[in-house]
Amino acid sequence: MVNNVSYKYISMPIYKLLQEFKTDPMKVFDYLEHVYRVIESVETKIKAFITLMPQDAVSRRVETLIKESKGKIDSMKLFGIPIAVKDVISTKGIRTTCASRMLENYIPPYNATVIERLINEGSIIIGKTNMDEFAMGSTTETSAFYPTRNPWDLSRVPGGSSGGSAAAVSSGEAPIALGSDTGGSIRNPAAFCGIYGLKPTYGLVSRYGLIAYASSMDQIGPMARNTIDLAILLSIIAGHDPKDSTSLPIGSKNYVALVKELVYKEPKLRIGIIKELFENSDENVKVKAYKAVDKLCTYHECLTVSLPYGKQIVATYYIIAMAEASSNLARFDGVRYGLKVPFENKSWEEVYLEVRTKGFGYEVKKRVALGAYILSVGYRDMYYIRALKFRRILKETFDKIFRSVDVVVSPTMPILPPKLGEFFEDPIKIYLADINTVIANLIGIPAISIPVDFYNGLPIAIQIMSKQLTEEILLYLSMQLEEKTGFRNIIAEVH
Amino acid sequence: MHSNPKLLIGLEVHVQLTKLKSKLFCPTPADYKKSPPNTHVCPVCLGLPGTLPAVNRKAIEYAIAVAKALNCEISDKLIFVRKHYFYPDLPKNYQISQYIGPGFTAIAKNGYVKIFVNGKTKIIRIRRINIEEDPGRILYIGSIEASPYSLIDYNRSGISLLEIVTEPDMTSPKEARAFLEKLIAILEYLGVTDPREEGAFRVDANISFEGFGRVEVKNIGSIKDVERALTYEIIRQKKIVEQGGKVERETRHWDPNKGITITLRSKEYEEDYRYFPDPDLPPMRIDKNFIEKISSALPELPDDRINRFVRQYSIDEYRATILVLNKWLANFFEEAAKIYSNYKKLADLLITDFLRWINEYELMPENLKVTPLHIVKLLKLWDEGVLSVKMVKELLPRVIKEGVDIETYVVSSGYMRISDREYLCKVIEEVIKENPKAVRDALSNPKAINYLVGLVMKKTESRADPQITKEIIQDYLNRLRMGGS
Numbered sequence: 017m018v019n020n021v022s023y024k025y026i027s028m029p030i031y032k033l034l035q036e037f038k039t040d041p042m043k044v045f046d047y048l049e050h051v052y053r054v055i056e057s058v059e060t061k062i063k064a065f066i067t068l069m070p071q072d073a074v075s076r077r078v079e080t081l082i083k084e085s086k087g088k089i090d091s092m093k094l095f096g097i098p099i100a101v102k103d104v105i106s107t108k109g110i111r112t113t114c115a116s117r118m119l120e121n122y123i124p125p126y127n128a129t130v131i132e133r134l135i136n137e138g139s140i141i142i143g144k145t146n147m148d149e150f151a152m153g154s155t156t157e158t159s160a161f162y163p164t165r166n167p168w169d170l171s172r173v174p175g176g177s178s179g180g181s182a183a184a185v186s187s188g189e190a191p192i193a194l195g196s197d198t199g200g201s202i203r204n205p206a207a208f209c210g211i212y213g214l215k216p217t218y219g220l221v222s223r224y225g226l227i228a229y230a231s232s233m234d235q236i237g238p239m240a241r242n243t244i245d246l247a248i249l250l251s252i253i254a255g256h257d258p259k260d261s262t263s264l265p266i267g268s269k270n271y272v273a274l275v276k277e278l279v280y281k282e283p284k285l286r287i288g289i290i291k292e293l294f295e296n297s298d299e300n301v302k303v304k305a306y307k308a309v310d311k312l313c314t315y316h317e318c319l320t321v322s323l324p325y326g327k328q329i330v331a332t333y334y335i336i337a338m339a340e341a342s343s344n345l346a347r348f349d350g351v352r353y354g355l356k357v358p359f360e361n362k363s364w365e366e367v368y369l370e371v372r373t374k375g376f377g378y379e380v381k382k383r384v385a386l387g388a389y390i391l392s393v394g395y396r397d398m399y400y401i402r403a404l405k406f407r408r409i410l411k412e413t414f415d416k417i418f419r420s421v422d423v424v425v426s427p428t429m430p431i432l433p434p435k436l437g438e439f440f441e442d443p444i445k446i447y448l449a450d451i452n453t454v455i456a457n458l459i460g461i462p463a464i465s466i467p468v469d470f471y472n473g474l475p476i477a478i479q480i481m482s483k484q485l486t487e488e489i490l491l492y493l494s495m496q497l498e499e500k501t502g503f504r505n506i507i508a509e510v511h
Numbered sequence: 512m513h514s515n516p517k518l519l520i521g522l523e524v525h526v527q528l529t530k531l532k533s534k535l536f537c538p539t540p541a542d543y544k545k546s547p548p549n550t551h552v553c554p555v556c557l558g559l560p561g562t563l564p565a566v567n568r569k570a571i572e573y574a575i576a577v578a579k580a581l582n583c584e585i586s587d588k589l590i591f592v593r594k595h596y597f598y599p600d601l602p603k604n605y606q607i608s609q610y611i612g613p614g615f616t617a618i619a620k621n622g623y624v625k626i627f628v629n630g631k632t633k634i635i636r637i638r639r640i641n642i643e644e645d646p647g648r649i650l651y652i653g654s655i656e657a658s659p660y661s662l663i664d665y666n667r668s669g670i671s672l673l674e675i676v677t678e679p680d681m682t683s684p685k686e687a688r689a690f691l692e693k694l695i696a697i698l699e700y701l702g703v704t705d706p707r708e709e710g711a712f713r714v715d716a717n718i719s720f721e722g723f724g725r726v727e728v729k730n731i732g733s734i735k736d737v738e739r740a741l742t743y744e745i746i747r748q749k750k751i752v753e754q755g756g757k758v759e760r761e762t763r764h765w766d767p768n769k770g771i772t773i774t775l776r777s778k779e780y781e782e783d784y785r786y787f788p789d790p791d792l793p794p795m796r797i798d799k800n801f802i803e804k805i806s807s808a809l810p811e812l813p814d815d816r817i818n819r820f821v822r823q824y825s826i827d828e829y830r831a832t833i834l835v836l837n838k839w840l841a842n843f844f845e846e847a848a849k850i851y852s853n854y855k856k857l858a859d860l861l862i863t864d865f866l867r868w869i870n871e872y873e874l875m876p877e878n879l880k881v882t883p884l885h886i887v888k889l890l891k892l893w894d895e896g897v898l899s900v901k902m903v904k905e906l907l908p909r910v911i912k913e914g915v916d917i918e919t920y921v922v923s924s925g926y927m928r929i930s931d932r933e934y935l936c937k938v939i940e941e942v943i944k945e946n947p948k949a950v951r952d953a954l955s956n957p958k959a960i961n962y963l964v965g966l967v968m969k970k971t972e973s974r975a976d977p978q979i980t981k982e983i984i985q986d987y988l989n990r991l992r993m994g995g996s
Contacts, residue, residue, distance in 0.1 A: 105561070106559075106560065106561040112560070112561075114560070119560065122560070124554075124559065124560070124561070125554060125559070126554045126559070126562075128561060223563060224561070224562070224563050225561040225562070226561055227560040227561045228560075228561070228791075230790075231790035231791050232790035258565060259563060259565055260563050260565070260791075261563065261564065261565050261566065261791060261792050261793060262563075262790070262791065262793055339787065340790055342785075343593050343595060343605055343785070343787070346595060346597070346603060346604035346605055347558050347560070347602065347603045347604050348560075349597065349599075349604060351599050351663070352557060352558070352559075352602060353559070353560075359660075364597070364598070364599055365597070368597055388785065391595075391785040391787055392783050392785055393783050393785075396785075396787075397613075400787065401613065401614075404614075
């Protein structure tokens with residue numbers, strides 16, 4: 017516990033903070049003071065941030081906000097609420113690195129759509145969080161700068177790739193955060209750090225300004241310490257954006273109202289338990305996850321569903337992700353922005369080679385090279401086209417599953433958070449650990465990670481997936497479970 | 512070379528849709544050409560990390576209009592692919608383009624264009640039409656080799672481009688020229704591009720003799736240069752073949768200053784562009800009603816107008832084609848034809864001397880001083896005999912350049928044909944007095960009279976009516992003969 021910090025204040029959900037701030041805007045400064053005390057105390061151990069906004073800069077920002085928002089404060093949905101933003105989301109005037117040497121000094125001239133929406137609602141960006149380089153990884157260890165550590169156990173990884181965001185929220189450095197999720201990058205660290213994280217339906221949240229890893233699967237999503245905070249943040253970032261052609265032509269919803277209504281009406285749902293995904297998990301995870309699911313089954317109707325695919329799912333995910341990544345990362349060549357090398361007496365090819373050799377880390381190079389190989393003539397049919405076919409099969413499989421159940425449930429991660437360095441020894445094992453989470457990205461459905469329990473002081477979470485655009489169902493079940501487990505507004509004690 | 516192997520020419524024409532207000536995938540204004548380098552850019556067309564393309568619907572409308580005008584089958588889906596290659600003028604190091612392949616297709620294919628060459632109509636087939644983004648531009652100081660550095664201007668990056676690919680149906684540079692003139696006229700009639708804007712259209716020409724290697728000449732900037740480049744290539748390839756050599760399959764570069772093509776790269780190794788559907792631009796259905804709406808709103812196109820000219824004005828296809836392919840000239844003709852009914856005479860004047868002087872003076876059709884009325888007045892004075900054909904030709908340049916009102920001019924300057932017998936008699940008397948030898952010649956040789964007529968013309972600055980002049984001289988000679996001198 018950090019001295020001079022009111023944990024009651026720090027652990028307060030944002031819907032309560034909002035009430036306080038709206039009654040007295042000066043309280044924003046008090047809250048920030050406590051937040052920065054926490055940061056000062058734990059950040060050197062956790063390293064959740066790549067760029068941390070200095071407290072005085074944030075205070076000045078709040079002063080301006082208060083001045084400019086006179087008369088509008090009541091209608092602002094995030095007035096004075098600090099937020100940590102994954103460093104893969106473009107922020108105007110704030111360095112955006114993707115945890116890569118390539119963009120170490122890149123300051124974007126524009127805001128992502130989600131950032132514009134947050135600012136319009138009065139939210140304050142306090143920093144850009146650490147991640148796996150270009151979101152490629154699931155431990156935050158591939159960051160070019162430093163790994164982030166799990167607040168529950170500093171010898172362990174926080175998960176990834178949004179590990180910085182998850183660690184910041186779980187340690188009290190920020191009440192909420194934005195992450196991005198291409199194959200589990202929100203849910204995996206949310207699970208390992210004991211917070212709530214949601215990957216929305218593909219197309220619900222604008223990707224404009226999200227630096228692309230795999231465009232057909234990337235989604236920005238909310239991370240928080242309780243379900244309602246998650247719902248508040250989702251309501252703000254969701255909804256159509258004409259700048260993103262993959263954004264669905266629908267408005268946002270008031271997820272808080274929808275969840276409250278569902279909790280009040282308490283409809284009985286059919287919950288499908290994906291047997292294989294439980295059986296493939298570590299024993300401790302399995303036992304705890306089943307125990308949490310039982311809490312839902314006392315009220316809802318639970319049935320077992322079968323998913324007859326295993327490794328194919330992971331292979332398909334990585335083929336598509338790497339193919340798209342090889343294309344998306346082609347633009348990083350040091351010509352217009354990013355890492356610069358001297359151009360004198362060099363051909364363009366030599367410049368590109370040097371920039372990309374120095375600018376990208378091992379994991380990124382590996383995925384870009386494999387992706388280029390996958391798309392090249394003579395191999396694309398064997399890999400890329402086959403992966404697309406399986407992607408369709410998987411979608412049909414789940415369409416069928418969702419005809420007999422409303423949601424499906426599994427552990428979020430089949431393992432407990434590994435120790436730093438542990439995963440590097442076995443890259444295939446690290447990829448296979450993504451099996452539970454990549455499904456939702458491959459078929460574009462929403463998925464939530466709900467913290468349910470601890471094992472040896474390490475958080476355990478379950479994942480629930482549902483049909484496209486039924487985020488409120490996931491939030492409803494999350495809320496029910498939150499009430500039963502009492503797993504809410506918990507802050508990790510950093511030793 | 513055995514007998515005469517067939518010459519095959521196919522063209523890939525890149526046309527900027529210059530009439531669009533914004534670029535293909537971002538709201539940046541498209542009129543970049545007069546702006547300083549790198550001022551017509553935004554995060555999207557600079558390919559900044561995190562940016563996404565959003566299609567300009569108007570560009571799709573234009574592409575469909577072009578496809579219709581080129582008699583193409585239009586795809587029911589709009590699919591964009593990424594074409595990958597590293598080059599500094601390409602901000603994303605891939606170009607958002609189209610291609611025909613597994614899971615993707617071009618916006619249109621299988622069309623044709625009719626051309627009129629050597630008195631015959633010929634069909635040139637269109638293989639496909641792509642819509643794609645233009646890259647930026649690299650500027651060198653002097654030549655590529657000599658330049659100490661390269662400068663990149665991204666103003667052009669993201670401009671809407673159509674790539675129109677023909678089958679190898681042309682067999683001479685002249686046919687290629689006729690095709691391009693027709694194509695550009697069609698685009699101009701559609702109002703999708705201003706072909707005279709600098710860089711608005713670029714051509715890659717594929718040329719081969721049947722059974723020999725195909726050579727691609729890249730980036731030719733004008734119709735005239737296409738004709739020149741093709742002519743050069745034919746001679747070059749013929750020479751190789753005649754000397755028993757082999758024409759290599761390769762890509763060449765056209766140097767318009769030296770008038771030659773030079774090797775760019777051999778094509779033994781086919782570049783792999785790693786095409787795949789752009790995940791940022793999900794396939795869009797192209798609605799039948801949408802196509803229907805566009806095609807029903809198409810303006811009168813060159814072929815229809817040529818046919819109408821032949822029918823309505825009873826002029827032949829050759830004249831009609833020249834007029835119609837110059838849209839402004841055809842409009843000028845139709846304006847004049849409202850108040851002047853010798854259409855053939857009008858057309859002849861316009862497509863010969865009139866057009867020649869316009870080009871000579873490098874006049875821009877949109878700010879001409881000469882109006883159809885000016886030309887009609889000239890023709891009428893000619894018809895009435897006030898002006899001779901020679902006078903018309905002499906006056907025409909001033910009418911064109913300065914927009915001189917010919918009626919006023921003729922009256923004020925007295926510049927008109929002289930048919931006044933009394934006056935002519937006086938001039939003729941002078942000529943006869945001054946040239947006794949010529950008179951003697953004319954008495955013995957009837958053809959020699961023309962020399963005397965010529966002398967009169969000279970004295971009157973060609974204004975004497977030649978018919979009357981001849982009559983008077985003839986009379987005089989007859990009198991002399993009867994006098995028996």
